[in-house]
Amino acid sequence: MTIILAIETSCDETSAAIIKDGNTILSNIVATQMESHARFGGVVPEIASRHHVETMTVVIEEAMETAQVVYSDLTAIAVTEGPGLVGALLVGIHAAKAIAFAHELPIIGVHHIAGHIYANQLVSPLKFPLLALVASGGHTELVLMKKDGQFEVIGQTRDDAVGEAYDKAARAMGLPYPGGPNVEKLANSTEDDIELPRSWLEKDSFDFSFSGLKSAVLNRLNNDNQRGEETNLAALARGFQNSVVEVLTGKTVRAQEKFGVKQVILAGGVAANKGLRDALSVAFEEKNIELLIPPMHLCTDNAAMIGACAHSMWTYGHRGNLAMNGRPGMTLNSFN
């Protein structure tokens, strides 16, 4: 049996979890800072770091108490090593190193995106080869996994992440942060849609680009404004939502076909988007391909997903050391 204490502080969530055997959550405590950042319309790195410092210890204690474990029960400490905001990452890493040093425990550094993918292991066993669509405020990636611990990034965004595009479009339309849920809500309030471009890029590419779509929203608002016309914001939101969902679903389906995978995973905060969930469900149901979408609390940033991934890394012999540092631009390397 392994019992891992996992810590995640890469962005604006301070989280600690206790994970048993890589697939059972004994506790998963998440303290969100959303309200502190909302009035700035996005995450402010310095504020994020300060909040992590204030809440880290309390969150770890609560995770240990809820799971009813003590330090001597732990097999290892896992922590998000990157990518993310460097100041935010460092708070979690220093907490992890302090505990590892004080209790003579091994430490495992986990890649944040690998964590998002392994969140699914807390719900259902992963079946390889699989394809993961990771869509969040910081990432938009299609990752092929031929086996456990092996990652091939087959496509990624060339500019904005999809959640970031939602947040920026929302801001331009005067909607509050985080933009994703608000854009989706507005989009669902109408049947009208303002047609916006689809960014398919080159015919064979699995890469994404969302900055053109964001600009199309800004241009429409500016043009209407200059003509003294009022923009139908709901129709604009719907046009935006339709473009995003069509491109994400289209590329995921094409990748599934090309690589012949039997299981597809959706991960990251944008997995909350019902339009996206429904479009993927319909597409893969027709083809009889298993689609895994974790429950919302495991889609957004949390430490349980870091613990799930760390368990796999542990079984393949990965151990970090106390020289670990935050790696804001860390690449997704295979660990098996």
Ligand code: KG4
């Ligand atoms: O994974 P996450 O919690 O944090 C990052 O690692 O980025 O994702 C947050 C992102 C935000 O950009 C937010 O606007 C987006 O997920 N999001 C959504 C929805 N709910 C959250 N985007 C579209 N539709 C939603 N319903």
Ligand code: ZN
């Ligand atoms: Zn994330």
